[in-house]
Amino acid sequence: MRALLSIRLRLFVWLLLPLFVITALGALITFWQAWLPTRDAYDLELTDAAIALAASLQPGPGPGELMLSAEAERVLRADSFAQIYFAAYDTKGALLVGDAGLPRPAAAVRIGGSTHYDGEYQEKPLRLSASREVIEGQPVELVVGETLNKQNRVQRRIFSALLATNVMLIVATIAITLIAVNQGLRPLTILGEAVAKRSHKDLTPVGGADIPNEVKPFVDSINGLLNRSALAASNQQQFLTDVAHQLRTPLAGLMTQLSVLQQYALPNELHHIVTQLQSSGDRAARLVNQLLALARAEPSRFDEARLQTVQLGDIVEQAVQTWLAKADEKKIDLGAEVQFVRVTGDPFLLREMLDNMVANAVQYTPEGGTVTVGCAIQQGQPTLFVEDNGPGIPPAERDRVFERFYRIDGGSNGSGLGLAIVRDIAKIHSATVHIETPQNGSGTRVCATFANQPVGL
Numbered sequence: 499m500r501a502l503l504s505i506r507l508r509l510f511v512w513l514l515l516p517l518f519v520i521t522a523l524g525a526l527i528t529f530w531q532a533w534l535p536t537r538d539a540y541d542l543e544l545t546d547a548a549i550a551l552a553a554s555l556q557p558g559p560g561p562g563e564l565m566l567s568a569e570a571e572r573v574l575r576a577d578s579f580a581q582i583y584f585a586a587y588d589t590k591g592a593l594l595v596g597d598a599g600l601p602r603p604a605a606a607v608r609i610g611g612s613t614h615y616d617g618e619y620q621e622k623p624l625r626l627s628a629s630r631e632v633i634e635g636q637p638v639e640l641v642v643g644e645t646l647n648k649q650n651r652v653q654r655r656i657f658s659a660l661l662a663t664n665v666m667l668i669v670a671t672i673a674i675t676l677i678a679v680n681q682g683l684r685p686l687t688i689l690g691e692a693v694a695k696r697s698h699k700d701l702t703p704v705g706g707a708d709i710p711n712e713v714k715p716f717v718d719s720i721n722g723l724l725n726r727s728a729l730a731a732s733n734q735q736q737f738l739t740d741v742a743h744q745l746r747t748p749l750a751g752l753m754t755q756l757s758v759l760q761q762y763a764l765p766n767e768l769h770h771i772v773t774q775l776q777s778s779g780d781r782a783a784r785l786v787n788q789l790l791a792l793a794r795a796e797p798s799r800f801d802e803a804r805l806q807t808v809q810l811g812d813i814v815e816q817a818v819q820t821w822l823a824k825a826d827e828k829k830i831d832l833g834a835e836v837q838f839v840r841v842t843g844d845p846f847l848l849r850e851m852l853d854n855m856v857a858n859a860v861q862y863t864p865e866g867g868t869v870t871v872g873c874a875i876q877q878g879q880p881t882l883f884v885e886d887n888g889p890g891i892p893p894a895e896r897d898r899v900f901e902r903f904y905r906i907d908g909g910s911n912g913s914g915l916g917l918a919i920v921r922d923i924a925k926i927h928s929a930t931v932h933i934e935t936p937q938n939g940s941g942t943r944v945c946a947t948f949a950n951q952p953v954g955l
Contacts (some may be wrong), residue, residue: 505686509679518673525664532656537625540649541614546626548612548640550574550583552631555595555638560751563635564594572613580647583619587639600641603628609637619643666745685710689717701728804844810873810882813845817852818871821860835872839880841948843927848882851923854916855884855944863888880948887941896933920946
């Protein structure tokens with residue numbers, strides 16, 4: 499039942515099954531049209547043999563007796579392929595000459611007439627002809643029979659010729675039908691391949707001017723669904739952007755007030771609370787910035803006009819300067835390894851991607867650790883990397899950490915958006931991000947490799 503859901507199979511069934519039935523009926527009709535005249539010709543030969551038998555009969559020694567010469571009998575029985583039997587009966591059914599027991603017709607034959615029928619003699623199937631003639635003044639029934647060797651041979655030849663012709667016709671029809679169905683369904687195949695190649699974020703309409711009329715309603719429905727999905731995604735992104743922008747102002751005011759408050763002499767308990775509030779404010783501000791980065795990294799909102807040639811070394815130096823103070827607080831040795839590497843990209847987003855990579859490394863690396871930020875040509879491709887000697891990420895978790903809001907059990911109290919932003923920004927730059935273990939065997943190395951980019955050293 500599941501296979502019948504295939505349009506291609508349905509077309510084959512509805513096209514080929516009736517064709518097979520029609521071809522079989524046509525072959526049967528053609529066979530009988532070819533065989534019946536042939537059988538009539540054989541029947542006519544048997545009638546001619548009965549006439550020859552009548553002409554060969556001679557009066558016998560007694561009244562009403564007939565006899566046949568040995569020479570005439572040899573001529574009547576002569577045949578290369580079949581055996582010939584004959585008999586002559588009087589009006590009472592008594593055998594005058596010939597083979598005793600030869601089957602007679604079911605009904606009496608009129609004088610001058612003849613009939614043809616099937617029978618069996620000595621366990622051999624026969625085709626027989628019976629006629630009634632007047633010989634020497636008395637009615638005589640003449641029966642001539644022939645085995646079916648010749649007729650069966652001709653039947654096989656007719657059947658073989660028809661079978662070969664119809665097999666070739668069926669094979670040609672199947673081939674033509676297969677080509678026609680595949681060509682007819684090709685627009686659907688092309689449409690399916692085009693949709694399958696799309697990213698889940700590509701919500702542009704599918705199809706074009708060459709869509710068949712029968713498929714157009716279906717394509718229009720898909721495009722309608724894509725338009726509604728695109729509108730919903732746009733509304734969602736716009737909401738995310740608006741919320742993030744609205745949060746930035748009050749958060750900035752809160753952080754300013756907390757900074758001013760810390761300048762006053764406060765009791766230890768109150769100073770601790772203010773410190774905690776400031777830490778929470780920092781995380782909230784970081785989350786807002788990450789949400790804005792996610793909105794900017796959305797492929798549907800990405801403006802290719804922002805692409806330009808970017809020196810990755812400049813991006814690395816800016817990131818190191820930004821995070822140097824934070825690293826010093828944890829006594830982390832934050833350094834850079836820079837080569838002259840150029841890529842085509844959005845400088846702001848590339849900086850956001852690297853900031854998130856460095857932020858993760860600084861956050862997870864314990865006090866006194868080392869973090870190295872760099873760019874280089876690795877295996878012929880421009881690469882950004884951040885390496886630390888922190889606790890590392892288990893291999894089983896290395897794919898999942900790129901999911902939004904996913905955090906390793908027992909990890910930090912971060913938002914779980916940093917590496918998700920890295921992945922999204924890398925995608926719109928045709929880059930791939932992967933996590934590996936540094937050569938020293940401990941820590942984490944996050945690499946963003948840019949494919950199909952010009953290499954400059």
